[in-house]
Amino acid sequence: MAPHLNNVGTTKERILSTAEVLFARRGFDGASLRQLTAAAGVNLAAVNYHFGSKEKLIEQVFRRRLDALNARRLDALSKVIGTDDTTLEDVLDAYIRPALELSHDDNGALFMRVLARAFAEHDDTLRHFLSENYGHVMRQFTAEFARLLPQLSKPELYWRIDLVTGALTHAMSGFGMIQRKSGVSETVHLEQTAQHLIRFAVAGLSHP
Amino acid sequence: MAPHLNNVGTTKERILSTAEVLFARRGFDGASLRQLTAAAGVNLAAVNYHFGSKEKLIEQVFRRRLDALNARRLDALSKVIGTDDTTLEDVLDAYIRPALELSHDDNGALFMRVLARAFAEHDDTLRHFLSENYGHVMRQFTAEFARLLPQLSKPELYWRIDLVTGALTHAMSGFGMIQRKSGVSETVHLEQTAQHLIRFAVAGLSHP
DNA sequence: GTCTATAAAGTGATAGAC
DNA sequence: GTCTATCACTTTATAGAC
Numbered sequence: 001m002a003p004h005l006n007n008v009g010t011t012k013e014r015i016l017s018t019a020e021v022l023f024a025r026r027g028f029d030g031a032s033l034r035q036l037t038a039a040a041g042v043n044l045a046a047v048n049y050h051f052g053s054k055e056k057l058i059e060q061v062f063r064r065r066l067d068a069l070n071a072r073r074l075d076a077l078s079k080v081i082g083t084d085d086t087t088l089e090d091v092l093d094a095y096i097r098p099a100l101e102l103s104h105d106d107n108g109a110l111f112m113r114v115l116a117r118a119f120a121e122h123d124d125t126l127r128h129f130l131s132e133n134y135g136h137v138m139r140q141f142t143a144e145f146a147r148l149l150p151q152l153s154k155p156e157l158y159w160r161i162d163l164v165t166g167a168l169t170h171a172m173s174g175f176g177m178i179q180r181k182s183g184v185s186e187t188v189h190l191e192q193t194a195q196h197l198i199r200f201a202v203a204g205l206s207h208p
Numbered sequence: 209m210a211p212h213l214n215n216v217g218t219t220k221e222r223i224l225s226t227a228e229v230l231f232a233r234r235g236f237d238g239a240s241l242r243q244l245t246a247a248a249g250v251n252l253a254a255v256n257y258h259f260g261s262k263e264k265l266i267e268q269v270f271r272r273r274l275d276a277l278n279a280r281r282l283d284a285l286s287k288v289i290g291t292d293d294t295t296l297e298d299v300l301d302a303y304i305r306p307a308l309e310l311s312h313d314d315n316g317a318l319f320m321r322v323l324a325r326a327f328a329e330h331d332d333t334l335r336h337f338l339s340e341n342y343g344h345v346m347r348q349f350t351a352e353f354a355r356l357l358p359q360l361s362k363p364e365l366y367w368r369i370d371l372v373t374g375a376l377t378h379a380m381s382g383f384g385m386i387q388r389k390s391g392v393s394e395t396v397h398l399e400q401t402a403q404h405l406i407r408f409a410v411a412g413l414s415h416p
Numbered sequence: 417g418t419c420t421a422t423a424a425a426g427t428g429a430t431a432g433a434c
Numbered sequence: 435g436t437c438t439a440t441c442a443c444t445t446t447a448t449a450g451a452c
């Protein structure tokens with residue numbers, strides 16, 4: 001065996017995949033370009049050649065997953081709104097399910113951990129990047145929550161969304177590592193988890 | 209003005225307070241001993257003299273706050289249990305209020321951010337240290353939740369506690385930075401926040 | 417596009433004077 | 435208990451050969 005964690009795909013892809021794993025495990029500061037390029041089986045200089053800097057590599061790690069994830073969220077949302085009988089469950093399903101499904105392919109679960117880390121870091125540069133590029137998604141979901149929960153004041157609603165977001169981010173960063181019982185299929189496990197999270201979020205958002 | 213962030217107290221105390229601020233802002237890896245000792249207005253060598261290593265300094269940053277915080281939590285818990293009419297609200301109040309009160313003195317709010325960071329890091333050494341030293345607190349609260357929510361299966365209960373913990377950790381790491389409306393006193397603001405969090409947690413734990 | 421070599425700065429930790 | 439000076443490394447980034 002080669003002394004690499006990752007030796008499939010192009011150099012650029014290998015770097016991105018390996019970065020995801022190491023950023024999840026040791027953080028953005030904790031994972032050095034030397035560890036990363038060694039694990040990816042590429043040359044140290046390759047990161048700067050392909051991405052320009054470590055900072056830009058970090059951005060690309062987010063972009064690779066979030067572009068697809070948020071597109072699927074908005075797509076799912078557009079399919080449940082606009083009718084008279086849209087429920088809170090429907091909207092939450094559109095938000096939660098794409099993230100849970102992401103947790104099932106290759107390193108998707110690790111990416112959710114990277115996301116949770118970024119969330120906790122409170123780093124201004126990163127927050128600005130995320131809000132700039134993906135803020136519209138959260139705004140669209142928030143508008144829908146406001147429509148479905150007209151009895152809540154704006155501050156009250158924002159409080160609850162913030163709490164639910166904290167809970168979901170935390171839960172999803174652990175999901176994928178949770179042992180599912182033998183005899184329970186992957187599909188059923190995902191379905192059960194989705195129902196757990198959705199019911200919790202409904203209770204947290206709509207309690208009297 | 210001296211070029212320091214912090215120049216009151218003993219050297220050891222200055223290091224601890226400054227470490228709390230910088231660890232909250234830049235993370236454990238992100239804040240170097242050089243930045244830290246410069247900001248504290250002490251000599252670089254002082255950290256190793258007083259604490260032995262950066263790792264042990266980090267442990268002391270946690271100890272300084274968590275010893276008091278968890279003692280107050282257990283004290284509050286002991287005062288509400290044992291009677292026939294203990295409610296879920298009472299138990300959650302015993303868990304949440306000490307943390308919110310901590311957020312109000314000097315850098316307490318920043319410590320909650322350090323805690324949220326540690327939570328997201330998934331670092332084994334740190335998790336082991338926290339579980340070893342403060343795990344009994346969470347176990348005692350969990351036992352009380354189990355007693356008050358007998359209709360929930362063990363896995364179901366653990367799921368919900370995990371989600372609530374994620375929400376509270378996230379919320380408290382932001383608390384203290386939230387602008388309170390002028391005209392609302394510090395005491396009232398804390399009371400309102402406590403009620404928010406408690407009601408959310410009750411809903412999340414006890415929904416059907 | 418990939419390599420080696422190296423620059424320039426930063427890291428935790430320590431020895432030894434005061 | 436505090437200081438300076440320094441060791442031994444690691445960090446990101448880049449210049450220039452292939």
